[in-house]
Amino acid sequence: MTPRRFIAPSAVLWLLLGAAYFLIPLIATLIFSLRSNQTGTCCTLENYGTIIHDPQFLKTIKTSFILSLETIFLTLVLLVPTVYWVHLKLPRLRSVIGFMALVPFVIPPIILVVGLLDVYKGTPTWFYAEPYGFLVAAYVILAFPYMYFSLDTGFRSIDVHTLTEASQSLGAHWTTTLVRVILPNIKSAALAGSFLTLAIVMGEFTIASLAVFDTFPIYIQYINQNKAYPAASVTLLAFAITWAAMVALLAAGRGRAPAAQGAR
Amino acid sequence: METGRTRRRLPLAYLGVLPFFLYATAFLFWPAAKVMFGAFQDDAGGLTLDHVQKLFDEPYRTAFKNSIEVSLVTAGLGAVFGLLLAYAAIREGTPRFVRAGLTTFSGVAANFAGIPLAAAFIATLGTIGVVTQFMTEQLGFNPYDHGFSVFSKTGIEIVYLYFQIPLMILVIAPAIDGLRREWREAASSLGASSWQFWRHVGIPIMTPSILSAFVLLFGNSFSAYATAYGLTGGSVGLVPITIGFYLSGNVLDDPHLGQALAFGMLVVLALMMLLYIPLQRRASRWSR
Numbered sequence: 001m002t003p004r005r006f007i008a009p010s011a012v013l014w015l016l017l018g019a020a021y022f023l024i025p026l027i028a029t030l031i032f033s034l035r036s037n038q039t040g041t042c043c044t045l046e047n048y049g050t051i052i053h054d055p056q057f058l059k060t061i062k063t064s065f066i067l068s069l070e071t072i073f074l075t076l077v078l079l080v081p082t083v084y085w086v087h088l089k090l091p092r093l094r095s096v097i098g099f100m101a102l103v104p105f106v107i108p109p110i111i112l113v114v115g116l117l118d119v120y121k122g123t124p125t126w127f128y129a130e131p132y133g134f135l136v137a138a139y140v141i142l143a144f145p146y147m148y149f150s151l152d153t154g155f156r157s158i159d160v161h162t163l164t165e166a167s168q169s170l171g172a173h174w175t176t177t178l179v180r181v182i183l184p185n186i187k188s189a190a191l192a193g194s195f196l197t198l199a200i201v202m203g204e205f206t207i208a209s210l211a212v213f214d215t216f217p218i219y220i221q222y223i224n225q226n227k228a229y230p231a232a233s234v235t236l237l238a239f240a241i242t243w244a245a246m247v248a249l250l251a252a253g254r255g256r257a258p259a260a261q262g263a264r
Numbered sequence: 265m266e267t268g269r270t271r272r273r274l275p276l277a278y279l280g281v282l283p284f285f286l287y288a289t290a291f292l293f294w295p296a297a298k299v300m301f302g303a304f305q306d307d308a309g310g311l312t313l314d315h316v317q318k319l320f321d322e323p324y325r326t327a328f329k330n331s332i333e334v335s336l337v338t339a340g341l342g343a344v345f346g347l348l349l350a351y352a353a354i355r356e357g358t359p360r361f362v363r364a365g366l367t368t369f370s371g372v373a374a375n376f377a378g379i380p381l382a383a384a385f386i387a388t389l390g391t392i393g394v395v396t397q398f399m400t401e402q403l404g405f406n407p408y409d410h411g412f413s414v415f416s417k418t419g420i421e422i423v424y425l426y427f428q429i430p431l432m433i434l435v436i437a438p439a440i441d442g443l444r445r446e447w448r449e450a451a452s453s454l455g456a457s458s459w460q461f462w463r464h465v466g467i468p469i470m471t472p473s474i475l476s477a478f479v480l481l482f483g484n485s486f487s488a489y490a491t492a493y494g495l496t497g498g499s500v501g502l503v504p505i506t507i508g509f510y511l512s513g514n515v516l517d518d519p520h521l522g523q524a525l526a527f528g529m530l531v532v533l534a535l536m537m538l539l540y541i542p543l544q545r546r547a548s549r550w551s552r
Contacts, residue, residue: 029384032387086281105483107295110508114299220379220383228386
């Protein structure tokens with residue numbers, strides 16, 4: 001077994017097969033999206049025009065984007081102080097929260113939505129009937145494991161105690177410590193978690209659909225059911241959004257590429 | 265005074281994590297508990313096993329059978345192909361950019377699930393899909409004339425692999441990295457062939473990692489809803505699809521049956537987690 005200088009033939013074979021499986025659907029979707037909606041022949045950009053000029057497209061993508069920002073904000077506000085506090089004062093709780101972060105995998109969106117609809121059925125409409133209430137509340141739970149594991153890794157790589165003591169000995173209030181000392185040090189972990197959350201929320205279909213809210217994935221499904229060729233063009237747009245979020249995540253987290261499961 | 269303060273410090277410190285625990289209770293544990301208790305309640309609020317027992321009758325029995333079958337097939341194939349691809353990208357001799365490219369792409373593909381993924385495969389392998397047309401026109405072979413359909417259980421399995429294989433690549437790559445070069449060199453200097461190295465060193469060390477990844481993939485497929493819904497519109501009976509029907513329409517008249525179905529899923533996923541945690545612990549033994 002001498003060290004190999006060139007790529008192994010079997011590796012080439014597997015990588016080519018993999019590339020075929022993963023690229024053919026994308027190329028096919030691109031070709032499909034360029035077909036005319038009337039005649040089915042190539043090539044026209046009219047399907048992209050149909051989507052971009054559809055007011056529902058802009059409206060739903062805006063809704064989903066605002067939902068993402070709100071979810072990211074709420075998840076950070078909830079988790080950054082908690083993870084900080086646990087690392088500083090309650091290290092024994094780390095394994096408890098780590099275990100809790102596995103619970104959303106046992107209670108996936110399809111189960112969570114059954115319980116959430118049941119529990120919050122009678123609540124005021126400003127919460128129950130608004131995506132910015134009910135859906136965000138649920139999405140924070142979906143984002144929690146990814147944000148937690150990302151933040152936990154970030155906090156483990158810094159010396160929380162020394163930073164806190166240094167800050168306090170200079171007379172900083174604990175909010176100042178958190179915002180101006182701790183936060184800049186875990187920025188890349190928080191950013192990585194945020195981009196993952198963005199990808200999850202922009203693609204989440206299960207809860208939005210079953211709780212009857214109008215988000216971007218619901219719009220894609222509507223197009224998917226009614227207009228074959230424009231569906232391909234909106235699919236490529238969705239793929240581009242996921243791609244952008246992941247590239248941003250890699251840039252923020254430098255090499256760590258966790259996998260989300262929110263969109264399934 | 266001092267001792268009094270130290271004695272009070274413990275509960276006070278716990279106050280700091282209270283908001284998080286309250287939130288998790290309100291939006292995760294309480295709804296989950298409601299599902300579990302609801303599965304065992306009758307209309308008057310009394311205890312009953314009727315709903316859970318119905319899970320063993322048709323059509324729910326078939327829904328569970330389908331879901332478990334799809335999950336086993338896609339977790340098995342996803343694990344095998346993901347492992348082979350990850351190894352091909354990481355092993356010696358493969359240019360480094362291949363690995364970087366594969367990891368980035370896997371990050372995207374593992375997250376590119378749901379409705380858009382279903383639409384992409386309809387555009388590819390649907391009745392008027394690009395590949396279907398290519399095969400019909402250029403090769404004279406229309407797969408739809410030979411029993412194939414992307415809107416079937418097989419179709420769902422083909423589509424699920426699009427996020428299962430990348431997930432496997434992401435979770436197994438660190439384990440492949442953990443196979444130290446020295447072990448290979450030690451084996452080869454003792455006269456072991458490549459096959460013997462894998463048979464007696466490589467595979468045994470990686471077994472816990474591979475098994476835990478398999479369990480993770482199983483759960484990932486088992487709880488998927490959007491992709492199957494986008495692809496088949498619900499014509500293939502999986503458990504999540506059946507729950508979706510219950511929530512969105514009037515297919516089932518018994519409100520507790522949806523909870524019972526969700527409870528059934530929860531039991532399967534909890535068993536999965538019971539396997540996953542110890543396997544994960546075993547797997548991390550060799551990690552650096």
